Amino acid sequence: MADRIQQFASDNYAGICPEAWAAMEAANAGSATAYGDDEWTARAADGFRTLFETDCEVFFAFNGTAANSLALAALCQSYHSVICSSFAHVETDECGAPEFFSNGSKLLVAPTDDGKLTPEAIVRLATSRADIHFPKPRVVTITQPTETGQVYSVEEVRAIAAVCRDLGLKLHMDGARFAQACASLGCAPADITWRAGVDVLCFGGTKAGMAVGEAVIFFDTALAADFDYRCKQAGQLASKMRFLSAPWTGLLESGAWLRHARHANDCARALAAGIGNCAEIELMFPVQSNAVFVKAPAAVLDALRARGWRFYTFIGGGARFMFAWDSDPAEIAQLIGDVREATEMAIV
């Protein structure tokens, strides 16, 4: 049981979903040409073109650290800078990977209360300096959904893209949980990406149910020039590429990418609904994807831990609960019960 109740600590704790697994199994029949020159990789890339309704360029990287860092490096030179929110994963949890891949591009961090970058914050940072003693802003990166579990609406993405265009900046989207954003907004993937002005998207496969792998999708295909060389040099070209690409066919062609994301989002909403009206409990951010951030007295958090629940508190000291394709509603019900009990005991 220890195993089961720890799972809401992260959506990285989930395994491989059945659709991805089946595709890997199918891809494992016989031999295949290496380095992406195989039918699975072509099919996965085409799957993204169909999904996004455009002739985008698609690359497969091993993880989000690399996918985002390589994409940003492709948009920047070392003396350029990248504007991001103070909650951005590239700033807080990548151990300097963007700086490493770009050989020094600085992240310009916009302080935010909730993780969302605004057009105003972008303008402020992008225009604060115009001398060569400070890295020249070149890219904006937004995380969709944010690290706080909120989604940028279509209009919000458009507004950000508009200031980017005005300022000569490229727009990158970190979509580690892009599927959850689509599920939440109910929009076409194109609507919050290229149609809204996004140049490059990193679409997360790991948190969508794969073992490993992210897709880097260039909507502005000119920006993808020689990106295959960049991936290779940076240790992000899989020799048995089919095992990185086939799972995408399993997710995309079956619709599982969206179905699983909806499930994860539903789980988050269920938790929020179940504990939102507890005294002493505060939901820190609107619950718009698969994360719930819970502000609660220390005694409550301790009581939950004592019952075996695991969770991180790195954002504002609140407990973060994350849901995945395999999250079990029965366990969420149990978590709700435990939270309620812990709260009541804390009050008494």
Next chain:
Amino acid sequence: MADRIQQFASDNYAGICPEAWAAMEAANAGSATAYGDDEWTARAADGFRTLFETDCEVFFAFNGTAANSLALAALCQSYHSVICSSFAHVETDECGAPEFFSNGSKLLVAPTDDGKLTPEAIVRLATSRADIHFPKPRVVTITQPTETGQVYSVEEVRAIAAVCRDLGLKLHMDGARFAQACASLGCAPADITWRAGVDVLCFGGTKAGMAVGEAVIFFDTALAADFDYRCKQAGQLASKMRFLSAPWTGLLESGAWLRHARHANDCARALAAGIGNCAEIELMFPVQSNAVFVKAPAAVLDALRARGWRFYTFIGGGARFMFAWDSDPAEIAQLIGDVREATEMAIV
């Protein structure tokens, strides 16, 4: 059939072997802590410690490009240099990855006829310059088996390690096909690594039957300081690490790592035996692992291609045939027959 007969072009064309697959399947039960803090990863690392009979430090990277480049970067500063053979994969086929990960370490290339680095060549390169206008030699890297399919004997590794010690150089082993070397030499893995003086080994999992993944093994554990940070920053830390580590348990605990390697080596020897005495055919290098390099008249190579065989000719214009855990002896017999026929026709 096109699918089947292309497979000898590379041992990267093979899929996932049953033992690795079964371990992935087992690892996929339930959720697990991310980033390597899971039982599978601990078990795989312990598996290496058992195999190598020493308390080494073990890290898991996604591919050989990254594993070797990160290991070399850990041994070097940017103004240092790495001595390698002119056939070394790090020099010829990594798109500048060692230079990228190390931020500029230069490879000093020893010309060789067969891919093997010698103590004499190392001494010559390491002592050719001693001024600050040239990168200071710091590491020697050898590929075991070499890119030409030969193995360094225990004595050869020891002799190289001895000059390294004398010259203050670290010794790195690129073991993309390390299993095949062990199978060929019939020695304990420790005998051609730390007992012989190797500081760091990159042990190839992909060519041993995994989907993805290499192990970086530090025998000199002091050199592993903060290597986990290095992997993370460079985009080589898997979140769902268990799927990178579990396959190793499948390979190591069952002995499949060695059994498959023996099979691949046997296949290479079978081909060599079957065609070695053909007129006009020359085996370019001693067949000591899973590769056979065949020098043959252009007409012979064309005839083979016409029958659907695929192979690379990047080394000296000869045809390279590689064998994997799944190579089918019946197909090798067919290849032998086709070579013999093509040769006879070419002569006539």
Next chain:
Amino acid sequence: MADRIQQFASDNYAGICPEAWAAMEAANAGSATAYGDDEWTARAADGFRTLFETDCEVFFAFNGTAANSLALAALCQSYHSVICSSFAHVETDECGAPEFFSNGSKLLVAPTDDGKLTPEAIVRLATSRADIHFPKPRVVTITQPTETGQVYSVEEVRAIAAVCRDLGLKLHMDGARFAQACASLGCAPADITWRAGVDVLCFGGTKAGMAVGEAVIFFDTALAADFDYRCKQAGQLASKMRFLSAPWTGLLESGAWLRHARHANDCARALAAGIGNCAEIELMFPVQSNAVFVKAPAAVLDALRARGWRFYTFIGGGARFMFAWDSDPAEIAQLIGDVREATEMAIV
């Protein structure tokens, strides 16, 4: 006159002082071995050893950007981080140079009101994270005097060094205006460097009256291993090195380094004394070296500009006045008069 009254905008606007010039002239007699293997370079390095009363390792770089960045890179790997104040020049005005030279080391910025880093801030930043998803703190850098013109006392440097030792961090001092700090404190240079626990100092030559050039001084000489290679690779090894080193002999052997610094500090104090009691004028920071930061109504600043005075306002909107070895007291008197008049007019 436009030329003369702009000079207080920066101490970079001053030319070469007579002592540095005379040494260059002397060094220009005849030919000399290149790349530092000349008598002037040996003499300059010895001059620093005498000045600091210790057997330090000394290197000469072209400018402060490179000197500080190379020194930090020598103390860090790419996945490490550097703790600095939010006013630190390496953070605000080097266009990402520390990140570039180190291939990605992140600066961890401690917010401060006045530019001074405190032991508490260092502890807070150094202990805020201990996971591999965030760069591992490895170095602390302090600017002496700070970018706000204040000096760390001997006790303050010692206290910072003490926490560095406790936390396993190296201590670097950016001494772009180190001479002014010594002049201000009246202490031996050793007292605020190695005797207080500083590992590496970058001693500014440009702002001390040279045309170009900074000295990188390793008190912990083990940290200087191969630093000459690092300088060479990074484009910081002068072929005609004597013209970078000889000026130091002119400054050090004559005592001009300190005499000029005292003069510059005196100028700053004179301005502060002359305007400190003006209504509507506020000295933003204690005047402890060669800088005066003046908070004044916009009308006052505009009036000064109208009279031809040039100054920067990048710190808190206040006017910064900097003094150099050649600052003319008569002009400072004129500036004082202009400030007083402008203030009176603004009040009326």
Next chain:
Amino acid sequence: MADRIQQFASDNYAGICPEAWAAMEAANAGSATAYGDDEWTARAADGFRTLFETDCEVFFAFNGTAANSLALAALCQSYHSVICSSFAHVETDECGAPEFFSNGSKLLVAPTDDGKLTPEAIVRLATSRADIHFPKPRVVTITQPTETGQVYSVEEVRAIAAVCRDLGLKLHMDGARFAQACASLGCAPADITWRAGVDVLCFGGTKAGMAVGEAVIFFDTALAADFDYRCKQAGQLASKMRFLSAPWTGLLESGAWLRHARHANDCARALAAGIGNCAEIELMFPVQSNAVFVKAPAAVLDALRARGWRFYTFIGGGARFMFAWDSDPAEIAQLIGDVREATEMAIV
């Protein structure tokens, strides 16, 4: 005297020429805006525009290591490669600087007997590989005059530029001794640069008589985008820029840049003429600029060393003699006499 006779070891051993000195002295009057926003820097840049008869972009770097590496980095991404001759200084004597500044661009080295790159060698290297496992060729660099003292004729530069255009490669010229090349060819500087198809030139100031400094000149001005940021980040922006730029005005406006180069070339020809017909002496390369490479029996070289002459023998074991703006014909006469005597003694 030891001082005087060592001077032919390198043209880096010479001091600052009178014209450069006078300009520095003039520039040292009063204060000036920092970082290149001064009249001297504008005047020097204009001087180059006049000299090259085109509206080029001009930047000033501290030394040749940086100038060439920054220029190449501006033309490349890390996964690109630079084609050069096996004698190229960037390959043999920059300690990996091009790889460092570009974060990993590989140098593809064309073996040559005399240091000259040919169109055929460029085509061979540029077309040898076309897969992503090897860095994509992007730039060709030639040294004018070569490290062996030869010059590319206008036709030779044009022929190289033509294959560059065909192959989509940029053309960079390392002109550490560009003045000597112009003096040797008697052509307009434009004729062997932009008119012949060169995109970027690094024009050496140090070997032309300056204390320090090289000019990076972009004839294709689109390639210069943000190059000022690149220089700043890489520690190559001088704060007191006037001392880097004013000497150029002294050299360019007086014609001294060419006059001194002619003198140095004349010295080399005088030595060649004086010893060329000695038995046992062989001039290794045509003497076309300010270098003479002398193949001589070991006894002869030893005898010269015994008389106090210093020289390097890093190219083919021959003695290299280099001449500068201040080389004294009387001493050359003495060197000629010593060579003749040493040769005669060696024969007897």
